[in-house]
Amino acid sequence: MARQTMRKSRGAAAFAVAALSACYLAMAFVMPPAEGRGAGRREALLGLAGAAATLSTESAQAFEESGQWMGYYSDPQHPMCPRKIVYEYDLYEKAQMMVVGGDGNPGCEKKVLTRWTAKVDWKAGEDSIKIDFSKKGGPQDVVGKWEKDGIVFPDGNKWKKIISDNTAMGQTR
Template identity: 80%
Template sequence: MARQSMRKSRPVAAAVAAALGACYLTTAFVMPPAEEGPAAAGRREALLGLAGAAATLSSQPAEAFEGAGQWMGYYADPQHPMCPRKIVYEYDLYDKAQMMVDGGDGNPGCEKKVLSRWTAKVDWKAGSDEITIDFSKKGGPAGVVGKWDTDGIVFPDGNKWKKIISYNTGNGQGI
């Protein structure tokens, strides 16, 4: 029954994703350049989040990640302003699902440009308030534990990725 409702919702999700994408493109080309300061960063984060939400609304949830809704979404990283941080699940060539962080880095932020894109594998257990991220593919440490803290993920160095947009994982959690 859940699969039938997901099949029926795919065209709706695709239509919503297309509408959000059109809104983003219209906004990106029609709005004047943002002023500098906190207001500019907030508007840019919203636009980046809107674009990302449009791209992932039509994604199918992985049954293996039922209950992972609090983690899935877009985050703001204060140590890398405006750089993408998105926790998603991805499928490999064998249709095996894996939770991942899709990210990018600039110098040090991405206000002007994302200089490099990367992915990091995430380990998570159902019901846990912790995840473990392997940043070694981007030159960072492996086994970094992040703990859920009200509205984001806190890391051992004190950095906190604040969740800015959630998305529906198909199990009633998310938006």
């Protein structure tokens, strides 16, 4: 499943680089170079190479640094309900770490009734994150602090990490 998600992610990244390439090349061959400068096509191609390298380097670095957080968690307040932190991106927004989850009534022993996602704000090297649960009707900017084997929230609830998934990269749109 993770490999399939990574293939989709790589395809989307390749599409983004191809679209960026098309824009640079169109500018290089359609627009004349600035007056007094004759290297318009060469500059456009060098710009394209730099942009592609920056895009792939930034995404790869952020993905690597988010590894401690990524994986599956158990939430004692919502028994057997899915809680997974993944690193996602789409073509319209900056790459983002997300919580992908579901809720039942009261837990998910029989079935997941509602699925949801929540954006995560984090900085590399820090032992805390902020999760925005407002999309599912919860509070915004809930701080979760890493403690030994999971994430502890201000209300005392602890999501225990049950499976690490350092390959969890997905596409949201």
